[in-house]
Amino acid sequence: MPLSEHEKRQLEQIEQALRAGDPRFADAVRAADPRVHYRRRVIVAVLGFVIGVGLLLAGVVIDVILIAVAGLVVMLACSLWVVDS
Numbered sequence: 001m002p003l004s005e006h007e008k009r010q011l012e013q014i015e016q017a018l019r020a021g022d023p024r025f026a027d028a029v030r031a032a033d034p035r036v037h038y039r040r041r042v043i044v045a046v047l048g049f050v051i052g053v054g055l056l057l058a059g060v061v062i063d064v065i066l067i068a069v070a071g072l073v074v075m076l077a078c079s080l081w082v083v084d085s
Helices: 005-021 023-031 034-061 065-084
Strands: none
Touching: 005 023, 034 065
């Protein structure tokens, strides 16, 4: 359910008062924003997926099935982590 315009204005006023009163606390609260954690989790999962692709390709090229399977498992784990987010 979206916020009404009046509620949005009230929230902005509260945020401005918080920043004016205690900027360090306001920065700490902003860092605890769930979107920041979600974005960080997605970035880490994408990097892990790319590493998994690299392991998979390396395992195929050097003909070591265990490395290829490890790469596949890493890719799957990272994909599930993002979907779980």
